[in-house]
Amino acid sequence: SQTIHQWPATLVQPVGSPLSLECTVEGTSNPNLYWYRQAAGRGLQLLFYSVGIGQISSEVPQNLSASRPQDRQFILSSKKLLLSDSGFYLCAWTTAPGAYGYTFGSGTRLTVV
Amino acid sequence: QQQVKQSPQSLIVQKGGISIINCAYENTAFDYFPWYQQFPGKGPALLIAIRPDVSEKKEGRFTISFNKSAKQFSLHIMDSQPGDSATYFCAASLYPTGANNLFFGTGTRLTVIP
Numbered sequence: 001s002q003t004i005h006q007w008p009a010t011l012v013q014p015v016g017s018p019l020s021l022e023c024t025v026e027g028t029s030n031p032n033l034y035w036y037r038q039a040a041g042r043g044l045q046l047l048f049y050s051v052g053i054g055q056i057s058s059e060v061p062q063n064l065s066a067s068r069p070q071d072r073q074f075i076l077s078s079k080k081l082l083l084s085d086s087g088f089y090l091c092a093w094t095t096a097p098g099a100y101g102y103t104f105g106s107g108t109r110l111t112v113v
Numbered sequence: 114q115q116q117v118k119q120s121p122q123s124l125i126v127q128k129g130g131i132s133i134i135n136c137a138y139e140n141t142a143f144d145y146f147p148w149y150q151q152f153p154g155k156g157p158a159l160l161i162a163i164r165p166d167v168s169e170k171k172e173g174r175f176t177i178s179f180n181k182s183a184k185q186f187s188l189h190i191m192d193s194q195p196g197d198s199a200t201y202f203c204a205a206s207l208y209p210t211g212a213n214n215l216f217f218g219t220g221t222r223l224t225v226i227p
Contacts, residue, residue, distance in 0.1 A: 006156075032212045043219040044157070044202065051212045059213070090156050094215075101147040101204065102215060104156030 002027035006091045006105030013112055019064075019078035021108050023091030026072065031093040033074040034102065035066055038088040050074060086112045116140060117205050119218025126225050132190040134221045136203035139184060143205040148177065148188050149217075151200045160201070161188070193225045 003026045013019060025031050035047040046059045048066035056066050063082050067075045074091060088109050092102040118137045126132045136146075147162035163170045163177040163186065170177045176189040190197055201221045207214040 041222070044217045046213070049213050057213065088154075092156075101145070101149075101159050101162060101206070104149075104158065107154070107156045109154070 002093075002103065004091060004093055004103055004105045006108060008108060009106065010109045011111070013081050013110065015083055015112055016080045019076070019081050019085070019110070021076040021089055021091075021110075023074045023076075023105055024072055025093045028072070028093070028095060030071060031095055033068065034092040034094075035074065035076050036090040036092060036104075038090060038107075040087070044090070048076070081112045083112050086110055115219070116216035117203060117218040119203050119221060121221060122219070123222045124224070126190075126193045126223065128193060128195060128225055128227050130193050130225075132188075132193045132197065132223055132225070134188045134201050134203070134223070135185065136187065136205075136218050137183075137185045138205050138216075140205070140207075141184070142207055143216075145206040146177070146179065146186050147204050147206070147215075148175075149202040149204065151202065151220075153199075157200075157202055190223075193223075195225045195227050198223055198225050 006023045032051050034049045036044045037047055038044055048058055050056050050068045053068055064078050088107050090107045091105040094102045120135050148160045149157035150160040151157040161172050161175050163179050165181050168179050174191045179186045203218040205216050
């Protein structure tokens with residue numbers, strides 16, 4: 001069966017520090033991968049998506065970047081965190097969005113202090 | 114531009130009542146309409162989905178009503194329970210091609226009062 005792993009679950013980082021969030025998918029090949037951010041009490045903001053290794057599309061220009069070094073691995077990074085980067089970060093995957101929608105990970109709660 | 118408009122933003126319902134969340138879209142090419150349920154601190158999970166060739170889909174206490182001519186769809190939760198308290202997102206997708214073709218509504222926070 002397919003599963004998605006996302007870690008860490010919670011993270012408290014000081015302003016100006018780097019960030020690395022990791023997401024891996026098991027049980028499928030060549031998935032489409034997505035990073036979303038959700039501010040407190042708000043909707044889902046698509047940050048990045050990837051259709052293959054090394055292929056990254058950015059939806060919102062910002063302080064973050066994404067990489068896909070392996071087929072089932074998706075990494076969200078920042079060189080210097082801002083207070084506004086705080087939020088709930090969600091990784092998601094699908095093989096066919098219109099057929100099955102997305103499967104989300106359990107999320108990472110990031111607090112920048 | 115918000116591709117899918119969702120209302121209300123928040124909803125309070127008594128236990129046993131009916132919860133209704135509405136969504137509207139403009140793009141007639143949308144061909145798949147899922148609903149997601151998100152509990153606090155968790156990722157959204159697919160709850161129920163419908164395609165436009167049917168007007169209604171029911172799974173247990175959850176029903177999607179779909180009005181293709183009005184470009185609207187809604188989620189009905191019958192006999193609402195405190196355990197249904199969560200944020201609900203509607204979405205619409207262009208099936209089957211494209212990697213970035215699932216568009217979410219802004220979410221509805223449902224609170225079911227015991």
